[in-house]
Amino acid sequence: MADNAISFVLNNLSQLLVRQASLLFEVDDKVRSLQSELSMINVLLKTSQGKTKKEIDKEVVRQIRDVAYEAEDIIDTFIVNVAMHKRRTMLERMLHYFEYAKLRHNVAEKIESIKATVNEIRDNKLKFADIFQQEAESSSSTIKEEERVQLMHKKRRNVEEHNVVGFVSESKAVIQLLKEKSTQSNVASIIGMGGLGKTTLARKVYNCHEIKSYFGCRAWVYVSNDCRVKELLIGLIKCLMPNLQYEHGMAVDELKLMVREFLTTRRYLVVLDDLWKTQDWDEVQDAFPNNNNGSKILITSRLKEVASHTSPYPPYYLQLLSEDESWELFSKKVFRGEECPSDIEHLGKQMVKSCGGLPLSIVVLAGLLANKENSHREWSRVVGHVNCYDNLPARLKPCFLYFGMYPEDFEIPLRPLVQKWVAEGFIKQSGTRNAEDVGEDYLYEPIDRSLIQASRVNINGDVKACRIHDLLRDLCISEAKEYKLFEVCRDSNILEGSRPRRVSIQCGMDRYVSSSNNDHSCVRSLFCFDRRHSYNSGEWKCLFKCFKLVRTLDLEMDMCMKVPSNLSLFIHLSGIWNLKQLRHLHTNGSIIVLRGRHSSKASVEVMWNLQTIYFIKFNREIACMLEKGRFPKLRTLGLYISSVDKHNVQHELLSSIQRLTHLRKLQLSFQLKYKVQKPSNYNQMEWHVGCKPIELLHSMQQLSNLSTLFGLCNV
Template identity: 45%
Template sequence: MLHEVKNRIKVIKSTVRSIYENKDFYGINEIDFKSGTSEGVGAEYLHRRRRDVEEKEVVGLVNESNVVIQKLKERDPNLNVVSIIGMGGLGKTTLAKKIYNKDEVRGMFSCCAWSYVSNDYIIRDLLLSLLKCLKSSMDECKDLSVEELKEKLHECLKGNKYLVVLDDIWKTQVWDELRGVFPDDKNGSRIIITSRLREVALYSKASFVYDLPFLDEEVSWKLFSKKIFGDKECPSDLEPLGRAMATNCKGLPLAIVVLAGQVAKKERSEREWRKIKDYVNWHLAQDKLVERILKLSYDDLPPELKPCFLYLGMYPEDYEIPVRILCQLWIAEGFIQAKEVRASNSPKPEDIADMYLDMLVERSLVQVASRRSDGGVKTCRIHDLLQDLCISESRENKFIEVCTELDANESNNPRRMSLQYRKRSLPAAKDNQSQSHSHTRTLLYSESQGWNQISNGFKLVRVLDMNKVALHSFPSGLNTLIHLSKIWKLNSLKHIYIKYNHLSTILPRGGASMRRRMKIGETRVENIQTLGYIFVEAQTASLLSKYMFPNLTKVTLCGRCEEQEVEVLGKILPFLNKLRKLKLVNVWSIPLVPNVIPVSLIKITIRSFEHLHSRLIKTLGQLADLQILKLYGGHIYGGDVCCAAGDFPQLQVLKMNDVFMDNGRWKIEEGAMPCISMCYDPRRLLSN
């Protein structure tokens, strides 16, 4: 029933919008929609308001417009599509309009046309708006069918060198419906598309995709100042406050102009400006324009991506989110649907999570902060205003509650709680012992100096992320979390990270019966795939050599750079026969005995080593599947490293930093490393 109601509402909205946009045909007078409710009248109203605030005070975009214009001027005679993509409110329409109106551009084309598409476009209206730009008679067009309008538009463009701008496309089907309308007469005609979705640009086979960047601090300030003072100078006593306000908008033009509009209405005094500076996002929230423009992107998300996006509100402002951990949390939360991972030949949950993240990036909702060597996203972040959107939507739907003070026991008992305490230390949670958070299943702690105790009130938590909280002892309160207190009973547990610690830390400490069940050598923990930052020591070798963790695919081992650890490594590595990724930190060396290195490895990172023998590098070159090799901080001895033809057959990334050859050099023969695509800092090492 709800689905049917939603579809009916959508049809009604489309009909109303069609009537409004065709008011000239129907003889309807212009209505001042701004005099109505504060909510406006939907997408058209939002577009006009955004256009007003974005386009009237165009600042900067000089380099951006020059880049796009150069692409329009290229001598390729074929019809080419140039796409401008970016987050909502970033100025895509402003940039396209600036280019469209330039005399230089107008002089390049015999005819130009512009159409605003939007998410709920009507193909008939879109065609009519293009024909209107081409000076076609609207009286002749109003009775034509959609197919007849397409034919007429094609006729108007045929034989002309034209420029067409399709602004704010949300669906690839727009291109499906229009591609046949645009003739390619091999005369250098061009189409500009603006969109928040990279998918649209790729689908249209754009010859050039321009990712519109955020404004830098200086341009942000110029835009902010011009909106308030016009061509006059900002008083020197207000400039630092004004610059701070502009910077707090994080380079989003829409936010800068909206905030400047509010500041312009206030008294020009330090006192008034300081009050706004300290609460920029709150003031932006008072004008619903920014939130509603950004919310269009959220509303357009497929159902499976909405919880993944809202989950980003769990992190503090400006936080660089580690993608690996984020994807693991999505899986733990159940956002990766079971039916997807059980289907035959379906990707792994981790691969699906990566795809979901890529989709959020492609929709301009997530920014890439850093990338891995293989090109995948390593860390990401979201704009502060999008984070505010996550939090407001989450609070409304009881999805997440963010607590920034020590007031968790006053919350509304949400399903997920993010504790973003801003004080440098946390007291014991004794005051919370009687408080029940019976609905809370997820608890995420942000950075802090310590975490003394977990409250009894969170005993039903199933997902716990302590992030970068520093713990100097095992938290006694962990035993109160009945779903998490016995690690070896967690059948779905796959990844364990205990930084720079002994493997014994995670061994059972319960009663005699528990110890018997977990007797070393008799128990196999099949589900664990990752062990992070475990010390190289005899106990580690004993546990791993007894195949206690038979399905490990990723291991980080840490040493103290002591020579005796080499022998221990020799007892550990041969038993990791399914290992895909190995990281060694602060080790003396790696033993040269045969069959030590797991042949299944695709990535090896060795950081802070004393010395490695050149023959070991030769041994690594024999690994058939090795794709990434990283060496940081150490010495290679034993003469030249000779890479013969066929060595490192799959190596794609070789990264070395502060690595020194004691008495030799690297020699690479033709045919070695045939797949290499990235090589960092090799200037002192590699020679032909």
């Protein structure tokens, strides 16, 4: 992980030297020199990835990581101060001349000091002796990149487990519980320790044909230890009534009434997965009517008292797997229907026995061994040293730990996750392959190792969303904290005195800032998952003041209804159309390119990295930018078209989209009253309502990469 930290800093320094040349010109030689020193250290450390556990080596990599982060902080802070100085008037610059000269002198001294520290670490060759010796060993077991990519494409075809080992009799028992009619309670429970497979069993029952045909409607929601009743109810509404429009500002009682009225006349099954607190049940139970028609609520929980509180009937207690069931589960994951070689069967059973019948431990062990050679030599190295994180390839480690940034039981959409990996510098373009495509391969590896669960899969078998088990999430959080990759801030865990590079705030932003003594200048990625309120002007002001150096910012669309114009106070996020490294722009259609003195400049500067614009209002300015090839690599485009001048709109739209040869997905939202015929030459189309004429579709025939087209009509 230390060399990853240095790689990120090196990449950022390279970009800063190019993009901020005018702000660094007085110290650029020193920055380049420091970059060279860090590059040499990075070369040395690349051989140590996951290979050494000696405390002296661990201390060395901690020192180097801290030095790299310190260098990044110094240079970023210098850029902010120079940018502020350049905004001053001529008179103000003269008044602050000596202050500015002192600033340049200080940053030069600090960089020289960091270089001296880097040289001192590098010259102590004894600390790196073990690292150099392991290079030869690591190279022999490395799979060629081409073979790995091909293997991943094969594994994409089977990411879900339909035949769950050991749950045949358990499924029958739970199905019987669900079909029993009772006048006292309509609640059934599955109870067991973490990692035992409660969710897996519930999901198998939920999806079986017998249950689907018995219940008229079904819904599944994840509760978790940090239950928020309003979010739970909204999740139920989305599941039960996906086409229903609701207001985010609705009260909890109003949402309960919506759910209750919908369920009253139906025989329903609702699964509340991972319920922890009796009070959470008390707050939500009146949303579920009991009309003695066979409806059921199925609860999964680790706690017996939760089951006793929700129903007078005894829960179903899920047991540990037997030795035979444990070996069957392990063999299915590792050998995929083939026989276990006789020379490694004893080793395999020894390791499986150490899992104690816990399915999660077994599948993680199986995922680890499934990626190794089935030989006594390879397996003997694993005995007694099973650690799912340490055995990950170095390129996957930061990606896996990143799952800990999300709240417990959070369904993580695939595409935004991969986009964040790329933005963070975890993934690079490989040959002709786009970095996002490489990132999708990265996702399937932890799925194949059973570290991540595919929660949503489309009809083609591609993963659309995923989840991580809370026990593995805890591992991610603890490992990430040790390596200073990120920290999570919750109501019960307000960070004090730490200097994380990335922060996931799962409590109120105001609480985090007001309760923390942290120096926020070190934060480069900021995630906020508190959906209890939208941001007010005070919290925006707090963001601008405390997190000036943020590069990756995710405030959740439900919380952020309007982005203020002074977003440019984030030095790395200023001026959307000037962000040459911008890859994905997602808005609700509120961004408009206006006519003005900058429009001609905006229409000719090329944004080579931009791949997504979704949604933006279509007008002559954006048409000009598209037509002149400002976005040559665009893959996803969403346009909101509100003009009533249908002829001009059609002409400008036709002219502009013809240049988008890389386009894969196009969504057009019209306020025009036209119908359209579905063309036959698109290999995948989701077409809801029509928009005008057939010429529009004919013009798209040359977009050979287009696979998805949406036409939305708002009349």
